[in-house]
Amino acid sequence: MKKKKSFKRIYKRRSKKAFYKKRPFKIGLLGTVIVFVFSYFLFFSQIFWVEKIKVLGIDGELQEEIKRFVEEESISSILFFQTRAISLLQPSKVSNNILETYPLINSAVVDIVLPDTIIIKTTKREPIALWCSDACFKIDKYGVIFKESEKSEKPIIDSTKIASLGETVIEKDIMIPLIEILKELEDFQISRIDISTPTIRITTREGWDILFVYNQSILDQIIKLRMTIKEKIPIDKIDTLNYIDLRFDDRVFFKFQSTKPKKENPRGSATCATLVYMG
Numbered sequence: 001m002k003k004k005k006s007f008k009r010i011y012k013r014r015s016k017k018a019f020y021k022k023r024p025f026k027i028g029l030l031g032t033v034i035v036f037v038f039s040y041f042l043f044f045s046q047i048f049w050v051e052k053i054k055v056l057g058i059d060g061e062l063q064e065e066i067k068r069f070v071e072e073e074s075i076s077s078i079l080f081f082q083t084r085a086i087s088l089l090q091p092s093k094v095s096n097n098i099l100e101t102y103p104l105i106n107s108a109v110v111d112i113v114l115p116d117t118i119i120i121k122t123t124k125r126e127p128i129a130l131w132c133s134d135a136c137f138k139i140d141k142y143g144v145i146f147k148e149s150e151k152s153e154k155p156i157i158d159s160t161k162i163a164s165l166g167e168t169v170i171e172k173d174i175m176i177p178l179i180e181i182l183k184e185l186e187d188f189q190i191s192r193i194d195i196s197t198p199t200i201r202i203t204t205r206e207g208w209d210i211l212f213v214y215n216q217s218i219l220d221q222i223i224k225l226r227m228t229i230k231e232k233i234p235i236d237k238i239d240t241l242n243y244i245d246l247r248f249d250d251r252v253f254f255k256f257q258s259t260k261p262k263k264e265n266p267r268g269s270a271t272c273a274t275l276v277y278m279g
Contacts, residue, residue: 047115047116048085048086048087048114048115048116049083049084049085049086049116050071050074050084050085050086050089050116050117050118051116051117052116052117052118053067053070053071053117053118053120054117054118054119054120055067055070055120055122056119056120056121056122057121057122057123057124058105058122058124062102062104065102066098066102066105066120066122069097069098069101069102070094070098070110070118070120073089073093073094073097074086074089074118076088086112086114086115086116086117086118089110089112089118091110091111091112092110094108094110094118094120095108095109095110095120098110098120098122100166103125103144103145103146103147103165103166104124104125104146104147105122105123105124105125106122106123106124106125106140106142107121107122107123108120108121108122109121109122125138125140125142125144125146125147126140126141127139127140127146127147127149127154128140128141128154128179128182129154129155129156129157129182129193130149130151130152130154130155130156130157131145131156131157131159131163131169131170132151132156132157132158132159133159133160133161133162133163134162135148136148136149136150136151136156137149137163137165138154139157139169139170141175141179142168142172142175143168143169143170143171143172143174143175144166144167144168144169145163145165145166145167145169146165146166147165148165155182155190155191155192155193156191156192156193157170157192157193157194157195158192158193158194159195170195173214173215174195174200174214177200177212177214177215177218178193178195178200178214180218180219181200181202181212181218181222184218184219184222185202185210185222188202188204188210189204189205189206190202190203190204190205191203191204191205195214198213198214198215199211199212199213199214199247200212200213200214206238206239206241208238208239208241208242208243208244208257209242209243209244210225210243210244210246211243211244211245211246211247212246212247213246213247216247216249221246221247224246224252225244225246225252228244228252228254229244232254233254237256240256240257241254241255241256241257242254242255242256242257243255
């Protein structure tokens, strides 16, 4: 009788691999190296550092000031290392900082052109009048004062408010009708403007006033003004006007300066206000 053969499995004991020889570790290490090299190349290689700054829309000393300002804005720190990497620049932040620092600038659009160029497109504020309280400042169509100025041929807006450069001193709902008035009255010589809700008082260089109300149609008031001057004010008497009041819907009041001696007219009033019905 044959004996059955017994088969025994022979197990070979495998030695454990060191962790640094394992595939996941090698992949992770390779990934870390790639990220490190890429980060170094992106943030610390001078290929991607800010080298050229172009400021468009302005020139002269202000242009150079903004270039220097943006150059300083481009400096960042990573850990303990300084870099001028263009990838770290935030265009919206740079734009806001320019507007806050330079009131003369109305808008600043910052574009990044790889690998090393920043382009800033700017527009300057344009004065429409002077705003005067303790000092005089140029004021733009947005009601922002942006540059101290001596008195000039520009209309002067009188105010008692103390304000600083870059501040909005006249709100939008007043500035819009005021701009329309100034545009429509370009043929008038305007010297002063006084704003007291809801009246805008325009004083001409001849010394007579025009009273508008800014919460009604300015165009309608301009039409009433021109009709009154054309039909009711003789050319040789326009310089003797005291005021024309346009603040009523269907009427215009106007008044001439007094030519009587003060002893005969103690109140200083001129002729009675003339009433003109429109429409």
